[in-house]
Amino acid sequence: MNPDRRDFLKLAAGAAVLASLPLQHCLAAMTGKLSVAAPLGLPQVILARALQDPDVNARIPERELRNWRTPDQLRAWLARGEVGLSATPTNVAANLYNRGVPIVLMNVNIWGTLGMLGLPASGPLTAVENLAGKHIGIPWRGDMPDLVFRFLIRKAGLEVDRDLRVTYQSSPLETVQMFVAQRLDAAVLPEPVRTAARLQAGQFGQKPEELDLQEEWGRLTGQGAALPQAGVICRRDLLEADPQALEVMQSAIGRAVSWVTSEPAKAATLGAELSPLAENVYQGAIPRTQMVMMPASKARPELEAFLTALAELSPDFIGGRLPDTGFYLPDAVS
């Protein structure tokens, strides 16, 4: 075998491997269309605004925004290369990474979306200790709202089943309906679903008690009242193919987060256009959500502390271990 032939075979093998990868979708995306995904709610508003950014428009002419409803759907889209970039809860991002999906975390931008609503008739709700003897509803067992709630309950010296009753529903909508039907004393809900429930309870002339779980976390742990709950991930091959484009997106996301917090009325209008939730739901949800864009590498210490605390309750939550350095977008790009 002469060197020329060897080089040719190497090249052929390399081409075959490349061809078998879904990379071409993403490469094509950066020169043409970029597919971005987000769950319903404020992450969707942030990414929609980022995609309207003039810099993004100039760098990536064709863009699309999709909704993902379950992490499995997102995983499939990422694995097939149908989506290059997505907003996700941080635990879903860690889980995808630990299960071998080639992604990197670009940033964390949602630092407080969890809270509780309490029926006024069930007594005051100013601290999780008030929940003793109560019936609490939570959407999805083992998800972030559940684990944050259980962490806080444990910190407060309470025990589920011994001191309080917890029932799980299969979606936030079901929890909202149970709360509105007054079949729960309190409900753990993220925004904007929490505001939707609060407004619906208001139709019945009720003013539900509100408890911010981030503040409870700060009170019970002595740490800050901000939790790195959601951010944006992208496919690793997108990063490798066009780091400058990602840099443009990262900056645009930062501007979009600032825009949502500084222009809540306009952001609410955009949210209502994008989703079935009404404008007043977003108007209530925005001031109740902590939003700050922090590049992933800077957020790493807080993210690791947060994920470690929750993984103690359920290791599966993050896919068995903390993600390694490869999970975080390198500083050079951020």
Place this chain on the structure above:
Amino acid sequence: MQMNTESSLVSSPIFAYGFRPFFLLAAIYAPLALLPWVGALLQLFTLPMPLPPIAWHGHEMLFGFVGAALAGFLLTAVPSWSGYEPVTGGRLLALVLIWLAGRVLFWLCAAVPPVLVAAVNLLFSLALLASVVPAFCSEGGRAHTSIGVGLAVYVVMQGIFYLSWLWPERLPGMTSIDVLNSTVNLLLVMIALTVSRIVRVVAMAARHESGLCGPFRLTVARERLAVFMLVLFAIADVFAPGHAVTGWIALAAAAAQADRISEWPWGRSMKRPYLLLLTLSYVWMMVGLVLVGITDLTALLPGYTGRHALSAGAVGTAVLAVLCIAGLRHTGRPLRLPRVIWIALAALVVTVILRTLVPMLWPEYYLLAGVALPFVFWLLAYLLYIVGYNHYLLSVRADGKPG
């Protein structure tokens, strides 16, 4: 020319008797009145309003929809019982216009002075009361004074509702929801009193039509006990809502109603629409009272449990029964319900089952199966009523008699 138009309007069949315009308006308004409430709960649209949407909803169902049905019933039944001249033509048109003004103002209540909204709505009830009081005072009407007293209390309850809305500080410890619950209880008492007047004729007719003969009697004392227990519950629910004693009284009232209807002819006779509708209304009354009793005694269920069985169930069935039966009887037709009405009745039963049971048993589907779906069935029930009865209500009597 204008006078001719007016005179042809007031002399048209629709204004020949009180039930005609008010039954039609009640049926049209029954689903319409729910739109802002269901729309708000499902986050579809919001009607601006200066009072809690649930209070708006309760008012429009009890003083709008039921108010029209009650007006149609009293303006027809009272002259029929007492032989007193009925309200027809121009006077009837005037009552209809006040009722319509009340509805328009309640829909616009965020944009007009609330006192005006309350005044016009109260004016309708007072005008209705003034229209029937002379008949109750006549020789033939005196035997039915209790119904007249019921109407007077209904007007007082409406006044208290406006007090709780406009000057809540004057009514400490009582919310507009409490007033609405008490109004439903009052309507239950009025249903029980009306049933006492007609059940013998209805039961005998049902037995006769079913080919049954032989002795049949209803015990007056048991009837009176049932009505007395309802009145006692209504009073307890005003002064001690949610209290355990009220809970026991609710259960006792349910037992007294069960005792009362146990005397009614069951079996084949129950297929007759008159009797079936009365019984259905009573079944919902018992279910509602039991649920209210359990709620008051155990606090295991939310405070509203059972209230829809009493309002949409017992009152709603009684309203549809009156709309159907009086709509046949007073238009000179045999007592055979149009076929679509059986579907309407089934739709009403489904509405109440969903509205009552979903929040208790499947609260996770509350807004969809407990609010949206019952609305669809309620809409269907009244659309079918309009389909089945609009011709009867808008045309002259089939037997050529006046009215």
